[in-house]
Amino acid sequence: MVKVVVVGAGVVGLSTAVCMAEALSLCSVTILAEKFSPDTTSDGAAGILLPKEFPDVSLERQRCWFKNTFDHLLAIAESPSAPEAGVFLSPGYQIFREVPSDTKPYWSNYVFGFRTMTDYEMKRFPNHKFGQSFTTIKCECQRYLPWLEKRFRDAGGQIKQEKVTNLKQLTHYYDVIVNCSGLGSRSLAGDQDIHPVRGQILKVHAPWVKNFIRDGDGKTYIYPGISYTTLGGTWQMDDWRLEVDKGDSESIVERCSQLVPSLHSAQVLEEWVGLRPGRRNLRVESERLQVEGHDVLVVHNYGHGGCGITLSWGTALDALGLVRNGLHEQLPHARL
């Protein structure tokens, strides 16, 4: 048995661990993480599937990450597991104050019914000049992560709660290390390119809101969900504060109520802050770690910024491919 360890139990770590436990019959897979659901960054994310672009990653690769994630989650949304997994289709609008340079982004072919909004529809948003209407997927991680965890255990996976201080330590117990530690990669992988992007949201009771509305500036959004509506948000680079900022909450209510005035009277259920694992380019890459005269395969999968749910399954499949390739080099005759 080849022993694989996945560090991290956010949406990226759990997706990656499930892919590996289900696909690699010759391997035993263990998840090691300091925090699990409901205490990860992934748990509080709005969970909408809507890509932001990474400037130096080929569009082809990003397209593949998104399409694989969309297809995977669509199959769940259309299955009897949908309510338990918290995955469903979500129709709505993305609106812009100025016409964006790219009016037909690469992902527009994969979401459903993508079209430019009509002048009549835009009358609802007098401060905005341009809009896109489409149906995407919303994946609520407080339901989805426990569901993935169960799927992982059903595939024979092991789970351990532990803070890892050094990836090299793990080579005493495991043959392959998969690093999905998000912002934790700053110290675990010594990667100074990864930095926090603080995000604050409110969860409110507003069951009358049926469509999502997102301002293309990326800072204001309204996402209806199963038991609450998420109002956002903030995008604060290099801000490590995990406390709720009352000024941010007021600004969020104000901005969202400008788009949907009835939100002024919505009851606030929770205020939440998370730190996105920001990186100029998401990293899905393998390397060999030199330890006491031999080298150990390490596959990194982190730096998803504001797209951790959006690209979770696609990047997990990529990481699986890297583990497979690395193991083939080590064990050319094994059927993995």
Ligand SMILES: Cc1cc2nc3c(=O)[nH]c(=O)nc-3n(C[C@H](O)[C@H](O)[C@H](O)COP(=O)(O)OP(=O)(O)OC[C@H]3O[C@@H](n4cnc5c(N)ncnc54)[C@H](O)[C@@H]3O)c2cc1C
């Ligand atoms: C307000 C807000 C709204 C968002 N909305 C969306 C959205 O609508 N759509 C979307 O796609 N994305 C959204 N995101 C982004 C999304 O939350 C992240 O991209 C995603 O959560 C990253 O997942 P992750 O698994 O890499 O990290 P995390 O969820 O942070 O998980 C990291 C894991 O690594 C573990 N770990 C770290 N260091 C160590 C260590 N040393 N030892 C052991 N374990 C360690 C942690 O304990 C944890 O289990 C949002 C984020 C915020 C803040």
Ligand SMILES: O=C([O-])CC(=O)C(=O)O
């Ligand atoms: O931008 C959005 O619509 C939601 C999101 O991903 C985030 O806040 O990171």
